[in-house]
Amino acid sequence: MADTQVPAQVAAPSLIPAVVVALPQATVPERDRLPKEGDEIVTDSGKRYKLGPVLGDGGYGTVFLSQDDGVRIAVKTEKFSKSQLKIEILVLKAAMQANCKHFCELIDCGTKSKEFDYMMISLLAKDLHKIRCEMPDRKFTMNTALRVGLETLKACEELHRIGFVSRDIKPGNFAPGVKANRQSRTIFMFDFGLARRYIDKNNNVIPTRKEVGWRGTTRYGSINAHKKLDLGRRDDLESWFYGLVEMTRGTLSWRNVVERQHVQRAKEASRTSGRVQFLFETPSQFDKILTLIDSYSFESAPDYKAIHKLLVEAREERNLRDREHWDWEEETVSTTITTITSFSDKELRAKADQSK
Known part of the structure; x- marks a missing residue:
């Protein structure tokens, strides 16, 4: 665009000296200031x-x-x-x-x-991701893994029952309660920064918005998340299942894969040629649970009781009892209290963008 021409009489410098008057500034509260220890x-x-x-x-x-x-x-x-x-x-x-x-x-x-x-x-204790990484072979015993599976499945069911989906289910967003509150036997879900209502005021499932962009954490995101589709209850359960496999085996097939599209391909392969490797040394019931979760559509109401029954069946096959202690309670070193995963700035910016 051409420069605007300014009339000569306007452009000429004024001979009248400028007078600067200092006006009192209004006190403006500081924005985005986080508090500090001692405040x-x-x-x-x-x-x-x-x-x-x-x-x-x-x-x-x-x-x-x-x-x-x-x-x-x-x-x-x-x-x-x-x-x-x-x-x-x-x-x-x-x-x-x-x-x-x-x-x-x-x-x-x-x-x-x-x-x-x-x-x-x-207050909560360390999250399950941190606890697992401190375990021998970076996994829980079968007894603790299945009990954790039952507890975290119930947490997912409760979240869905009150009308929300997490869109970021992962072991790092679950933690046992603290003994001082007599809650150490219960696993709690926390961090709902990406949560979203999936039902309207009439309790009807809100229709899918089709493609909405990436939501969640790459390692645990559902295949639909990789496709950038709207996420529902079944996607929370798919993410929950990946976490369960990791806590049981100590690893996931795509653990060392960095590129998100390659992780997607590994997850898709875990349904076909890579299924045996994905579920290696896990109870046979895990295969049935995966089949069940994959059968659900966006609108489906998951059969939590059927999944619960399969986990209980896996415990009964092994004659596992409800032990008094979790794996991490058998250690003499007490767990450090925490209630949040320490996100990097990049991850936090992504969470803020994805919550829209």
């Missing part, structure tokens, strides 16, 4: 929470240890403009209302100006 959060109700040591952090959020009437809790904070806590709070409120067993208690929540969102939740 205090005062909630809308006037309750005060002193922030203790950092339990987990990333570019957009930090989780702190704190106390609520003498009971240790976690305070999760996220930068205001990047925060996914609103959807997490929505999920936890729905879970509490439905008396779900496998979700943290939401103690308090709110927003600090335009600096950060926060929520106070019950």
Whole structure:
């Protein structure tokens, strides 16, 4: 486009000296400032929470240890403009209302100006990914693996029952409760930053939006996620199954594959020529569970009871009893408390983009 011509009388310099008047600046709250250890959060109700040591952090959020009437809790904070806590709070409120067993208690929540969102939740131990990596051969015993499978399956069922899909099911988003709360026998699901309602106000499944872009974590994402399709309950269960296989075997066929499209091909091969390798040394019931999950469509209501029955059958075949301790409780070293996976800045940016 040609430059605009300015009339000469306008372009001529003024002979009148400019007068600069300093105007008072309004105080603008700092945006996206995360709190630090030692800071205090005062909630809308006037309750005060002193922030203790950092339990987990990333570019957009930090989780702190704190106390609520003498009971240790976690305070999760996220930068205001990047925060996914609103959807997490929505999920936890729905879970509490439905008396779900496998979700943290939401103690308090709110927003600090335009600096950060926060929520106070019950404390959890290390996540299952971290725990598995500390085990001999990086896997659980068959007893613990199957018990974990039953617990995490129930968590998925509860999430779906209250009208949400996770779209990021993985071992790193599950953790046992802490002994101080008498919850160490229960596995909890956490981190709902990518969660989405899949039913409308009339409890009808919201129709698929077809292609929507990538959602989830490459290692555990469903084949539909690789195809960038809308994700439903069956996709959560497919991701859950990959995690179960990994916790049972100690590895996945595509563990060392980096490129997402190559991971997709490995997952597709796990249904055909690579099925034996994928399910090597797992119970025969796993093959049936995979077939069952693959039979579901986007709209299907999964048969959680059938999957549960197959896991119980695998336990009974091996005469496995409900042991008093998990594998990780047999160690003399206590587990470190944490409630969040430490995401890289790149991963956190991706989570923010994918939540739309």
